[in-house]
Amino acid sequence: MNAAGRIAQDRAGLAVRESLAGRRNRSVAAGVFLGYLLLSTVVGLIALGVLLVTILQDGLPYLDAMLFTNSPSANPERAGARPAIIASILVAVVLIATALPIAVGTAVYLEEFAPKGNRLIDLIELNIQNLAAVPSIIFGILGLAFLVRGLDLGPVLLAGALILGLQMLPTVIIASREALRAVPDSVRQGGMALGATRWQVVWREVLPAAIPGIATGSILGMSRAIGETAPLLMVGAATFVSFNPGLLTQYTVLPILIYQWIKLPQEMFQGLAAAAIIVLLVILVAMNGFAIWMRNRYERKW
Amino acid sequence: MDPTSDSTAAPPVTAPGTPSAGLATLSVEDRTASGSVPIEEREVVFDCQGVGVRYNGKRALRDVDLRIHANAVTALIGPSGCGKSTFIRCLNRMNDLIPGAAVDGAVAYHGEDLYDPQVDPIEVRKRIGMVFQKPNPFPKSIYDNIAFGPRVLGMKDQLDDRVEQALKRAALWDEVKDRLKEGALGLSGGQQQRLCIARALAVEPDVILMDEPCSALDPISTSAIEDLMLSLTDEYTVVIVTHNMQQAARVADMTAFFSVDQGETGARCGVLVEVDRTERIFTNPANERTEAYVTGRFG
Incomplete structure (x- = not known):
């Protein structure tokens, strides 16, 4: 060199x-x-x-059968959380029956059918995103003005559940849209190329493929709603309910019962509140765990 | 349809018994005419005149005059951006699904205007199947993939038979017959592509369009698909877009060469340069641009 x-x-x-x-x-x-x-x-x-x-x-120490079987009582020896647990379950049922179909339907429409670049659609999308950022107490005020007083439902479980559902909508819509968007366009094209209508392709291919993602988002949205307190205080969830609640009765839910117990002076109620928190945590962790399991179980590689 | 009212204003796509080759009257006789008949004399399946496409007003393809004959493989070749994929998507109205895409000119399918307002694009796609560049099986079982088309089109009788026939026709049956209930995404790329072909065959189409069906496949799978294409011409008309000139030379009876024109404004637009029998395109093309391309001096 x-x-x-x-x-x-x-x-x-x-x-x-x-x-x-x-x-x-x-x-x-x-x-x-x-x-x-x-x-x-x-x-x-x-x-x-x-x-x-x-x-x-x-x-x-307070997590015993009485917590699940007894009603709240002024006597901490006999106090339990049964009505609140039942109410929380009922709220979940109402959410599944009302908010979930509306949210998934909205997501499917916006993602699969809505004309792209339409001003009205853009406005709706913007609104949904903004709705997700609205403080929960505002939803409570809306519920109070519109459901409890406007429609004269009164401070009943259905009103509270509906307002939680409204609050949950944007979260589930956004998660569902993400899930639908993750289904590759090649699936839609493949279906359409076989002479299927857009609806058939969405119903038979796209939606089933997106279900794991939609379910994950829905469960996460629901678990947040189950743990919510502020809007329910606004729409008049009672703090002391000793009977089993129905849809159109007064009610209290676990988070509110916990809030109520913690305020009481007797030491035992602090323990009961902690026990109720454990119950709530177990429910929420179970829901989230199910969502994670579902996501992993049905995760797809395209 | 009510058989007594067939002479009145029935939509052209489903009109029964019309003497001209209406879409619905397409029958076995139409398909089996092949063999020794010279390709130019076989039935014209697609007669395209002045076909062009614009995307959001920008012209991507213009002035394509092309006849596609029955029971043959027609290959569309050309450099990237020459509009060959755009063109093939005109033939089953898949461009309808792209927002902002507009097709002009005339595409006649067995003499019927494909873009007549009365023609339902869904009906068109039943008859003119399509296979895509990347295998796109549905995320479900092999069986359900094939059964999807028949199910949505209401062809539900003897579904098992139909699935078996389609898989056999696509030369996939022996490989998958013992695992029809397993997920289609577990198949190899080449198997997935043959599954997609079987899926298209299961709805008994007349034409199979293939948009670069082998570009994602290894040579062995490619060879299997090419054999399949050749065997399909006894019943079907096959149109294939390919980047691979050797592939066109191997499988196609007719080859159409597309290229890119740069207009005065500098806008690039796809055009059809030449269409002829494949051997002539590759040995003695009439147009020097074709010759430059097939000899590898351009593109």
Whole structure:
């Protein structure tokens, strides 16, 4: 190799060395960032752990059959959460029967049928996104003005459940749209190319393929609604209900009962509140776990 | 349809008993005319005159005059962006599904105007099946994939037979007969593409359009699909878009060469340069652009 060639090679080598060094600097930055991410995670986990341990310590001694069979009582020895548990289940049923079909229907329409670039459709989409950011107490005020007083439903379980459903709509609509969008267009084209109508393709192919995602979003939306308190206080969920609630009776739900018990002076009620929190947590974790299981079980590779 | 009212204003697509080759009167006789008849003398399935496509006003393809004959493979070749995929999608009105796409010119299918306002694109796609570039089986079982078409079209009698026949026709039956209930996404790419062909065959179409059906497949799967295309011409008319000139040379009876024209305004637009028997396109093309392309000097 001649001198010029050697110089050229050295230059090239230098350039490579520099570029490799540059990568090392970046990897230091990456390490710092990774550390920060780990720290954030640990902070979150510790907070959650402390909360869980405290709740379990306080609540486990009170977590007995009476909690599920008895009604609330001024006597902490006999107090239970049965009406609140029943009401929470009823709320979930109403959500499944009302908000869920409306949300999925909206998502299917917007994603599969709505004309693209239509002003009205754009406005609706914008509104749905904004609705997701509305504070829950505002939904409570709407429920109070429109359902409880406007339609004169009164402070009944149905009114509360409907307002929770309204609050849940944007979450489920957005999640369902994501799920529908994840179904590749090739599936729709394949169906249409066989002479199927758009409706047949949506009903037989796209929707079934999107069901896991829709279900995941729906369950997450529902579990948030089940844990919600503020809008229900607004629409008059009673704090003391000693009978089994129906759709058109007064009611209280678990989060409100917990709130009520914690305010009471007797020490035992604090324990009962902690026990009720455990029940609520188990329900929510079970719902979320089911959503995760469902997502993994039906996850598809396209 | 009420048989007593067939002489009145029945829509052209389903009119029974009309003497001209209405879509519904398409029958076995129409299909089996092949063999030694020279391809130019076989029945004209598609007669395209001045066909063009615009996407949102921008012209992507113009002035295509092309006849596609029955019981033959017609290949559309040409460089990227020459509008060959756009063109093939005119033949079963798949361009209707693309927002902003507009087709002009005339496409006659067995003499009937495909773009007549009375023609239902759904009816068109029943008769003119399509296979896509990337295999796109539905995320369900092999059986349900094939059964989808017959089910949505109400052809539900002897569904098992229909599925079996379609799979046999697509040379896939022996590989999947023991696992019809398993997911179609578990098949290999080549098997998936043959499944998609079987799916198209299950609704008893007249024409199969294939838009680069082998571009995602390995050579062995490609060869299997090519054999399949050749065997399909006894019953079907096959139109294939391909990037692969050797493939066109291997399977096609007729080859149409598309290219890109740069207009005065600099806008690029696809045009049909030449269509002829495949051997002539590859050995003695009339147009020098075709020659430049097939000899590899361009594109």
